[in-house]
Amino acid sequence: MSDERWMRHCLELALQAAGKTSPNPMVGAIVLDREGKLVGEGFHARSGLAHAEKIALEVAGRRAVGGTLYTNLEPCKHVKNRRTSPCAPVVLDAGIARVVIGQADPIRAHGGGAIWLANRGVEVVRGVLEAECKEANRAFTTWARKGRPLYVLKVAASLDGKTATRTGESKWITGPKARASGRALRARLDAIIVGVETAIIDNPRLTSRGKGMRDPVRIVLDSRLRTPPSAKLLPVNSRSRAKVIIATTEEAPRTRERRLVEAGAEVLRLPQEGRRPCLLALSEALATRGIVSALVEGGAQVHGSFLEAGLCDELRLYLAPKALGGPGHGWLGGQGIGALEEAFRLRWHGEPERLGDDILLIARPR
């Protein structure tokens, strides 16, 4: 098998832990013996557990001597603040002769494993399936480099871009397949963010609701703590054990804070931008908690704020072949732009996907 095919297998292993490794990356590793026979494989299952290379090498044991190690991320070499020892020396001690790497470690302080191994006589091949490997750990890289989560904006709308009828009816615009796709997305990302109007009007649970699926941390942007203590997403009213954060400002009333804390939420007071919690301060607070990705589910005002603040790494638009008409309920609020040349510029990512009657379009910033 070629290096590309083994690396693809590595990525399949890594992705088995999708949504479970934050704030660590998803990593898979494979060990071949000197004859090219698969003798060990593994993946990093969760932060705090063993790294993929170590698992694969342990399975391989003495058969790793003179063999090849494949890994989608450069083996780490640093020791600072770590619960586990670095991998590069373990690779060397196992007697590996050749290391094939997909992507260099995006955290500079953690990198250097490839050079360290090459300097000790190990043949190192880099950049195999690099684009796919980078895509798999895009959230981790964003978090590591920008100090904020990767933000995915999700919208379900009619063909004319509406999220509700004239009377406010919004359930459901898209069909079951599109909705299931959206819920599966929740399980792969660390957090989900909505505005307080959505929390009040839709009263959503914001859970994945799939068998064995993990629920994300649920966050409501709420400057004055208007979230009702009866909201279904609050821990006392929900079966989910996922954390709920109400992101607010210093000006929000303390009495409302007490009621929400009693309902199991964490109230996070942030610096203000205008009258609202500052999104950059929120991003920093989430990154510090190891949240590397978040799904921004709306509504329109919140989508507008994230786009205007440059906090959109991907837009997922579920479009139903229906037209609702009328003046209001577009999916994107905010200030809007005056001239076309000021438009938020995006590019299509991948092909449109049919989900029953609906279509999923994905766009990313240019």
Ligand SMILES: NC(=O)c1ccc[n+]([C@@H]2O[C@H](COP(=O)([O-])OP(=O)(O)OC[C@H]3O[C@@H](n4cnc5c(N)ncnc54)[C@H](OP(=O)(O)O)[C@@H]3O)[C@@H](O)[C@H]2O)c1
């Ligand atoms: N189809 C879909 O994909 C979809 C998804 C979600 C929601 N919706 C629909 O959207 C409607 C609600 O949307 P909406 O635009 O009226 O409200 P929204 O975006 O859900 O909430 C907006 C409110 O959030 C608070 N907020 C706090 N920080 C904010 C910030 N940085 N940026 C923006 N808002 C901030 C503000 O209230 P305070 O000033 O009081 O804090 C603001 O009025 C609902 O009817 C719901 O059904 C549709």
